[in-house]
Amino acid sequence: MTIAILxxxxxxxxxxxxxxxxxGHSIIIGSRDPERARAKAAELRERTRRITVIGHSNPEAAQLGSVIVLALPAEGLGATLPPVREVCRGKVVVSTVVSLTFGGPRLFTPPAAGSSAEEAQALLPEARVVAAFHHIAAHELAETEQAIECDLLLCGGDAEAKTTVTELAASMGLRAIDVGPLSNAGPLEGITAILATINRRYKLTNSGIKITGV
Ligand SMILES: NC(=O)c1ccc[n+]([C@@H]2O[C@H](COP(=O)([O-])OP(=O)(O)OC[C@H]3O[C@@H](n4cnc5c(N)ncnc54)[C@H](OP(=O)(O)O)[C@@H]3O)[C@@H](O)[C@H]2O)c1
Known part of the structure; x- marks a missing residue:
């Protein structure tokens, strides 16, 4: 698959x-600054020894990708998504976005839409948004020689889109659990605040979710 990561x-x-x-997927790194995207792509080619990583501006990446992944802070959705609305039409858009506010009275601070994934769906009404990967920490992803121990919970309104994300998860060794419609994205994103709190309390870096009985 050709995956654009905004x-x-x-x-x-x-x-x-x-x-x-x-x-084995082709990757397009997206950024507000195409030079920064190209530099990160070069770093990833070096690290992975795969030549299938390139960099572009976010809009160019979204145009080229068959699957679009949103991996930016929640406050960036409002500016980043309207310009890519047309090129995301009909495509699978994976939201990893969680709105966390550190240092305030409430760690999980979802937008008015209920979740960042629902906000993304409202900004990209013709896209097929799936919420996933919130519970897989960046540093675990970075340790590519090690398997990731937890399950991947996902939700969304389009069954075919969820199958695509399930395949993408499996390709990196993760079992995906479908937790229903996109209206469950709020609770799903909120679990990230729980995991972050567990990590802090127990001095961990990698607490995760595993579903039993499935
Ligand atoms: N870090 C984790 O372990 C983790 C785990 C699960 C989910 N997530 C979620 O994944 C998303 C990305 O997390 P991260 O830790 O990778 O964040 P990050 O490093 O702070 O930001 C990712 C990229 O987003 C772009 N960006 C920053 N502010 C922006 C804005 N206002 N508008 C548009 N683009 C902006 C920047 O790229 P350019 O400057 O190159 O455009 C930045 O390199 C977040 O929503 C986070 O909640 C993170």
Whole structure:
């Protein structure tokens, strides 16, 4: 698959890019600055020894990708998505976005839409948004020689899109669990705040979710 990662210069996006490049996918790193995207792509080619990683501006990446991954801070959705609305029409868009506010009274601070994934769906009404990868930490993704131990929870309104994301998860060794419609994205994103709190409390870096009985 050709996967465009908007905000792919960051920790989460670059980690996903490395895992998927190693799994044989073609990766387009997107950025607000095409030079930064090209530099990150070069770094990832060097790290993974895969030549199928290139860099572009976010809009060019979204145009070239068959699957679009949102790996940018929640506050960036409002500016980043309207310009790519047309090129995302009909495509699978994976939102990894979680709105966390550190240092305030409430760690998980979802937008008015209920979740960042629903905000993305409202901004990209013709796209097929799937919420996933919130619980897979960037540093775990980066340690590409190690398997990731947890399950991947995903939700969305389009069954075919969820199958695509399930395949993308499997290609990096993750079992995907379908947790229903996109209206479940709020609770799904909120679990990230729980995991971050567990990590802090127990001095961990990699607490994760595993579903039993499935
Ligand atoms: N880090 C994790 O372990 C983790 C785990 C699960 C989910 N997530 C979620 O994944 C997303 C990315 O996380 P991250 O840690 O990779 O974040 P990050 O490094 O802070 O940001 C990722 C990239 O987003 C772009 N960006 C920053 N501010 C922006 C804005 N206002 N508008 C548009 N683009 C902006 C930047 O790229 P350019 O400057 O090159 O455009 C940056 O390199 C977040 O929503 C986060 O909640 C993160």
């Amino acid at each position: 905000g792919g210069t960051g920790k989460e996006g670059a980690g996903l890019a490395a895992r998927w490049a190693l799994a």
